[in-house]
Amino acid sequence: MSWRDSLPAVRGRIVRNEPLAPFTWLRVGGPAEVLFIPADEADLQDFLINLDASVPVTPLGVGSNLLVRDGGVDGVVVRLGKAFADLRLMDQNRIYAGAAALDAQASRFAAEAGLSGLEFYTGVPGTIGGALVMNAGCYGDETQGVLVEAYAITRQGERAIFSVEDMGYSYRHSTTAEEHEVIFTGGLFQGAKADPDDIFTRMAEITARREASQPIRERTGGSTFKNPPGNASWKLIDEAGWRGKPMGGARFSELHANFLINDGQATAADLEGLGEAVRHDVADKFGVHLKWEIKRIGRS
Numbered sequence: 001m002s003w004r005d006s007l008p009a010v011r012g013r014i015v016r017n018e019p020l021a022p023f024t025w026l027r028v029g030g031p032a033e034v035l036f037i038p039a040d041e042a043d044l045q046d047f048l049i050n051l052d053a054s055v056p057v058t059p060l061g062v063g064s065n066l067l068v069r070d071g072g073v074d075g076v077v078v079r080l081g082k083a084f085a086d087l088r089l090m091d092q093n094r095i096y097a098g099a100a101a102l103d104a105q106a107s108r109f110a111a112e113a114g115l116s117g118l119e120f121y122t123g124v125p126g127t128i129g130g131a132l133v134m135n136a137g138c139y140g141d142e143t144q145g146v147l148v149e150a151y152a153i154t155r156q157g158e159r160a161i162f163s164v165e166d167m168g169y170s171y172r173h174s175t176t177a178e179e180h181e182v183i184f185t186g187g188l189f190q191g192a193k194a195d196p197d198d199i200f201t202r203m204a205e206i207t208a209r210r211e212a213s214q215p216i217r218e219r220t221g222g223s224t225f226k227n228p229p230g231n232a233s234w235k236l237i238d239e240a241g242w243r244g245k246p247m248g249g250a251r252f253s254e255l256h257a258n259f260l261i262n263d264g265q266a267t268a269a270d271l272e273g274l275g276e277a278v279r280h281d282v283a284d285k286f287g288v289h290l291k292w293e294i295k296r297i298g299r300s
Contacts, residue, residue, distance in 0.1 A: 012040075013036070027262055029067070030268075059078050060077050073299075104124075110191050115194070215256060240285050
């Protein structure tokens with residue numbers, strides 16, 4: 001009997017062979033072998049405790065920086081829903097944000113509470129869970145600058161708390177997220193008291209800057225590659241001649257050359273293939289090896 005035929009009892013929702021394309025901003029990719037949407041943290045813990053230890057588990061947010069390959073994802077994909085989107089004002093100028101809360105929602109919540117420091121999240125697509133995993137940031141600010149501690153559930157169903165120092169942050173990377181099988185459930189963030197009007201003005205400036213420079217209304221996954229030290233990925237892609245150049249149903253945006261676009265008919269293979277072609281070309285022409293910022297999961 002397969003592990004799929006003896007899944008633990010849950011209060012949430014389990015769906016087999018669920019297409020994942022609708023859950024991602026790029027709108028491509030095959031199905032999850034099993035998709036689990038837990039009712040709450042206890043439901044998630046019980047499920048993981050009783051799930052066969054050999055079954056891989058993959059967390060999924062809103063898929064803003066994710067490419068799911070066409071063959072789908074083996075094992076269980078866990079998508080956190082409304083029960084994990086809580087936003088709460090704590091003491092000492094701190095807020096709690098659940099992993100499923102949108103970054104922009106957390107930014108607005110902090111602004112309404114008169115706490116500055118989280119304005120940059122208004123320009124970061126995705127959820128707090130994704131921000132914790134990749135030290136998300138924009139325009140000079142990053143998650144590591146405002147995070148106090150992160151909360152997670154391990155693959156064994158145990159609760160875990162990581163201080164910001166424990167997260168091992170660097171540019172768009174966390175060693176803890178990479179080396180430990182955890183699903184982040186939320187984070188505690190530190191702000192500073194400020195006039196809400198000033199905070200909202202700063203947020204409006206970030207939004208206007210983003211709308212003017214990024215193709216936010218296209219099927220995209222955000223920044224495709226990390227910026228190499230002392231350089232900018234968009235500039236290298238542009239100078240290599242790939243701005244707006246199509247491959248299948250994929251292309252790099254004319255507005256921002258580091259944004260991979262699905263024109264509507266692209267497969268995950270089209271998008272990843274174009275990204276790899278650009279990486280090789282940039283390496284050949286400039287000796288710079290671009291690293292993917294978009295996370296790629298699943299089978300080809």
